[in-house]
Amino acid sequence: MGGRTSVFAGEQGTGDSFGPVPSVPARTVPCCAPLAPGNHPLGGARGGGRPRLGACPAHRVPSPPTVAGQTVGGVRTMTEAPGRGTESGDGARTATVRVFVALAPPDDAKDELARELGPAYEAYPRMRWNRIEDWHITLAFLGELPVETVPLLRPPLAGIAAARRPVELALRGGGHFDDRVLWSGIDGDLDGLHGLAAEVRAVVKECGIPFEDRPLRPHLTLARARRDDPTSVLEAAAGLAGFTGRRWAAERLHLVGSNYGRGPGPIRYRDIEAWEFAQR
Numbered sequence: 001m002g003g004r005t006s007v008f009a010g011e012q013g014t015g016d017s018f019g020p021v022p023s024v025p026a027r028t029v030p031c032c033a034p035l036a037p038g039n040h041p042l043g044g045a046r047g048g049g050r051p052r053l054g055a056c057p058a059h060r061v062p063s064p065p066t067v068a069g070q071t072v073g074g075v076r077t078m079t080e081a082p083g084r085g086t087e088s089g090d091g092a093r094t095a096t097v098r099v100f101v102a103l104a105p106p107d108d109a110k111d112e113l114a115r116e117l118g119p120a121y122e123a124y125p126r127m128r129w130n131r132i133e134d135w136h137i138t139l140a141f142l143g144e145l146p147v148e149t150v151p152l153l154r155p156p157l158a159g160i161a162a163a164r165r166p167v168e169l170a171l172r173g174g175g176h177f178d179d180r181v182l183w184s185g186i187d188g189d190l191d192g193l194h195g196l197a198a199e200v201r202a203v204v205k206e207c208g209i210p211f212e213d214r215p216l217r218p219h220l221t222l223a224r225a226r227r228d229d230p231t232s233v234l235e236a237a238a239g240l241a242g243f244t245g246r247r248w249a250a251e252r253l254h255l256v257g258s259n260y261g262r263g264p265g266p267i268r269y270r271d272i273e274a275w276e277f278a279q280r
Contacts, residue, residue, distance in 0.1 A: 012079040020208025096144045099272070101157065101200050102136040103193075103250040105220070107173065112134055113171050113184060116243045117222070124232040127182070127223040134269050135220050136168075136256070137186060139197040139203055142211045149209060150255075154273060156203035157255060159238075160196070161275035166249035167192040171220060180225050182233045184240060186218035190246055193218055200253075252276050 050215035105113075110132050121129065176182055187191070195215045203212060225233045252274040258267060 028063050031217075062181050081173060095147045097147055097150060097272075099142045099150060099153075100138050100256050100258070101140045101142070101153075102138050102205075102254045102256055103167070103169075104136045104252070105169075106248050106251070109171060109245055109248045113220075113243070120236040120239055124223075124236055126229060127225050127232050127236070129223045130221060130267075134267070135222075136269070137193075137218055137220055137250075137252070139216070140201045140211065141214075142204060142209060145209065149207075150272060152207045152209070153204065153255060156207065157200070157253060157273075158275045160203065161253040161277050164196065164199075164277050165279075166250050166251055166277040167196055168247050169193065170247045171243070171245035173243055174237040175219070175223075176233045177239045179230050180232050181194055181221060182223040182236050182241070183219040183221050183224075186220065187244075190218065196253075197198065250277070 007020045111134075114132055169186055169187050171184045173181065173185040173188040175185060194216055201211075203211055205213075223233070223236070255272045256268050256269050257272045
């Protein structure tokens with residue numbers, strides 16, 4: 001298959017992209033810079049030289065006030081779900097975006113797994129299948145961030161990508177978390193993957209951004225079962241037990257925004273920014 005339409009309406013993405021890559025200017029002064037519609041996944045739209053930021057938190061340029069729904073520094077703000085978000089002293093709600101850092105398989109690796117899942121798509125139509133365009137391997141989940149903090153991540157993540165060669169991985173087998181979440185396993189250069197995740201998490205902490213630093217369990221989430229369905233995920237995982245995909249290189253490091261928790265529609269992802277790894 002060729003490049004797929006991004007899950008964000010009207011935006012085009014190809015290969016391992018979650019969508020377009022808008023420019024996100026860093027909000028630091030120069031001294032800091034060096035330091036489905038439908039449920040079916042096939043339906044509808046388908047350390048060496050890294051910069052450091054944490055050393056100069058006092059020199060960060062204040063960001064202008066933001067309003068949910070506007071675009072700030074290339075990041076589209078999202079309205080908070082009821083009861084969530086933060087309020088300033090004057091009671092105004094701060095615009096936030098849910099953010100994670102990830103890798104994404106190329107289209108042909110996704111297609112290979114999608115073909116293997118064909119029988120499961122037909123057998124378990126009530127499962128909430130993730131769109132193929134959204135398949136990813138999370139390296140660090142940062143949660144809800146104020147929009148004005150997101151540009152702080154740009155220089156250090158760009159530096160990681162520029163200094164590292166692509167990690168070679170493969171999709172293999174399947175499993176489940178409890179009886180609700182179906183996933184495909186990750187094979188290949190797992191040491192390199194863990195090293196990359198550790199470096200990503202280190203620079204996030206250097207930026208002064210708190211997050212829950214859980215142990216990395218490399219996987220690619222495929223679907224979620226409904227609460228009244230205790231067996232479909234277990235059966236679908238068993239059907240993937242013998243699957244071994246081809247090896248592929250993760251060509252880009254993605255900083256991704258999500259609309260999770262902002263309405264009844266499907267979860268959608270888009271690139272805030274993505275950086276190519278160094279040439280092999």
